[in-house]
Amino acid sequence: MDLQVRLGRLTLPNPVLVASGTFGYAREMQSLVDLARLGGIIPKTVTRQPRAGNPPWRTVETAAGLLNAIGLDNDGVDAFVEHHLPYLASRGAPLIVSVAGKTEQEFVELALCLEGRTGIAAIELNVSCPNVSGGVDFGAVPARCMAVVSKVRQVSSLPIIAKLTPNVARIDEVAQAAADGGADAVSVINTVQGMAVDWRKRKPLLGNVLGGLSGPAIKPIALRCVHQIAQAVRIPIIGIGGISSLDDCMEFLVTGATAIQIGTANYFDPTISMKILDQLPDALASLQARRVADIVGTLRLPTKP
């Protein structure tokens, strides 16, 4: 069974990736996961300067979900390049580096810091983090999304993936803007904005008050977003949101995702990516598919009267 997938200029050995912020810098997972088998590794988002992140609490469990407000805690791109890149780039799986800037210029500088470095397969632009002040703006306004993608495109020779937020009225319009800006693919979705409250103390549970909801609770929202983009925009989609089983993975593929990322499920089953990879060939064969592409976007929709 040929599991290879193509996302614009990016070719991946298979469609099962691990999502930014949920897999550390991969070192933490090496004893549990055969990293070389992954379709791609996306480490925690890096920023131009180090960021301390938000005050505690930073995570709260909810019904079928996880609420987080980490606030892009990271050591900055220079430390990433020095301490994490050599390890990540030598694992045998495609490395997709996630970056976030507060301004277009910062996104450009981040792309320039990564340009020409060996072992990077693509850049994922996190234009959708709900937990940093202003962090969601680029993904919320189509014109701003297009501008930041095209500015990065001008300075980077790498394939570019725009990671989109579901916290908008029309995600298909933002995806179209990313495509117009020159993105090779879109990742859909980042977390859904939410909140948790301790009524006895009359306090919000998260130090940041608001956070991003992830996990099985958001899968229907993520599927809806993938569907809306697949129907309206000609750009490859990487589906993310609540994927924690082979069935979830297959649902995203037939809805229109060419690949998927596993996020929160890594926390409750760190080997889930390997299990899905083991089961994927049989599931494809059960639909008479010989390649992943044979089933992507093959959802049978009811005919309109």
Ligand SMILES: Cc1cc2nc3c(=O)[nH]c(=O)nc-3n(C[C@H](O)[C@H](O)[C@H](O)COP(=O)(O)O)c2cc1C
């Ligand atoms: C604790 C935590 C930290 C995250 N950090 C990042 C991040 O740094 N960059 C990013 O693009 N997404 C981040 N995400 C979002 C995930 O990559 C993913 O888009 C989201 O959680 C939805 O997928 P899931 O339901 O499978 O977790 C984070 C999610 C969680 C739960």
